Amino acid sequence: MYHLRKLPVAVAVAASLVSFSSFSETESNNSAQIEELTKRIQELETKVQETDYIYDQQPAVLTPDFEPPQGLIFSGYARYGMHYSDSDSAYIDVGSSGRSVGRLGNEANGGEIQFAYAKKADNGAVWDIVAMFDQWGNRAWGSEGGVNLKKMYAGVTNVFESQPELYMWAGRDFHQRPQQGLNDYFWMSHDGQGGGFNNLNLGGVKLDMGIVGQVDSETGALGNDNGKYALTSKLHGIDLGIGALDLYANYGFASKQADVSVQDNNSWQLGATLGLGASNKFVFKYADNSDNSAFDLNDDLKVIYASLEGGISPTDAFKVDYLASFKQLNGEDTSDRNEYSVIARPMYQWDDVHSTWLEAGYAMEDHDDNTEKKGWKVTLSQNVSLGGLPWSRPMLRFYVTAGDVKATDVEKVDTLAAGAMFEAWW
Incomplete structure (x- = not known):
């Protein structure tokens, strides 16, 4: 940064x-x-x-010991580059859990630029004001194109003597968006405008709560509330010995300003993440009338999602990240199906600059009407990065991707692509 x-x-x-x-x-x-x-x-x-803001596409929560620097804090995330393909399809897309065959060499361009100003008051309270602009041009990322105002909020911590870590905010912000890396999947996401708090200490366990309205996306992320709202909560810091347990519970509802088709609908979600040792995590979600967001208000939809992800390090130079997931969707307005995904990414670090990655993934949709859709992908990437770790950024990436998607009674769609891309967060 x-x-x-x-x-x-x-x-x-x-x-x-x-x-x-x-x-x-x-x-x-x-x-x-x-x-x-x-x-x-x-x-x-x-x-x-x-005093760095650690930018990882998550909400930024100030702590009482944060010492504001002079001037603006500039942070963000971006990936841009060429992705050349003269085959049937430029990307491999199967299922509804992000890039289920792997994101490496299989993702579109875009970025998020953030500016923040922080100030410590004489009474010890720490404030921040944050604005973010994004450019994705990708409906999957809530943008139809152009530059959008993704964030504009203010927050404060160290206001109450009995709750010094309590952080309160109001405005438009990233909100409750737990993310997985290899498939680039936010298995919950409630970005919107409203208010809430983080880190209310309940005797060692901490509670986050918020109420947010979904931003009207007909003109990108530039509109007002569209009448869909979510009450969100997260209980975290539960130490089970083998790792930390986080619990999620969300409720979605609508006002008379929403589309008539969803005004009487509501939704809810339950979720959990459990750390398994130092580098592995189990994720579980159950959703009723929704999938990834309580804003969905999709009547009769029921979703179960479970995954196991993590990494192993046979040597200091050789690491392997993995992710395996299962998803079940049922409802009148959706195709009843089970989705399966497995991704593995071996990575070898030649020195503190050069690395070689190989990512392989397989995904399948198994529909109740006896039809299937399945796909695979392999990407070989040669990288130049600042630092000697897999997450060191910025990174220049030169890659080749091959794969295909085959659906029942549909001609196979092949993909062969080559690209040069940079990725960075700061």
């Missing part, structure tokens, strides 16, 4: 030099002041490093 901080740091250092010169009367004083100046510069650098 890069802060717009060079000028404030330079001013601080210059002020230190002026202070130093006015007191340098003797050689011993010189040595003492040089040592003090070095210490002050190190403290400034440490302070700047510790």
Whole structure:
């Protein structure tokens, strides 16, 4: 992450030099002041490093010990590049759980640019004001094209002495969007405008709650409420010894401003994530009248989703990430089916710059009417990145992707593509 901080740091250092010169009367004083100046510069650098917003496409929640830097905080996520394909289809798409055959070499362009300003009040309260603009041009990401205002909110923490970690917010924000990596899937997502709180301490366990309205997306993410609302909650910080347990419960409803077809509908969701050791996680969701969002208000739809994901490291240089998932959908207005997905991504790090990844995935839709849809994908990617870890970014990625999709009584659709893309979060 890069802060717009060079000028404030330079001013601080210059002020230190002026202070130093006015007191340098003797050689011993010189040595003492040089040592003090070095210490002050190190403290400034440490302070700047510790005030990073960690941008991972999740809501940003301030903590009481956050020390606001001078100026704006610039953060974001983006991936852009060429994806050339002269075959039947440029991408491989099966099922409804994101990129179920794997996202590597199988994802579209787009990005999110965020600016934040934070301030600590004299009473210790820490405030932030955040704006984000995105450009995806992809309906799956809530955008029909162009640049949209994705965030505009204010928040504050350390207001109540008995609840110093409680963070309150109001406005338009990312909201409750647990994400999986290999399939790029938000198995719950309630981005919208409203308000709520995070980290209400209930004796060691923490509670998040919010109420949000879905943004009218007919003109991208530029509209007002469309009449669909969600009451969301998350209980987290439950330590079971083998890992942390997080619990989700959400309720969706509509006002008379919503489309007539959903005004009398409601929905609810229950979900859980359980850590299994240091690098594995189990996910479960049950949804009634909805799938990924309580905003769906899809009457009679019932969804069960379960997955196991994680990674292993046979050596320091060789790592393998994996994800296996199952999804069941039933309802009058949907095709009753079971969906299966398996993805594996072996990664070898040659040094702290170069790496080679191979991602293979298989997915299938098994419909109750005895029809099937199945697909596979393999991507070989040569990468150049800043750092020696799989998640080090920015990354330049040069890849080749092959795969196909076959549905019952439908001609097979082949994919062969090559691309060059950068990906970064900061």
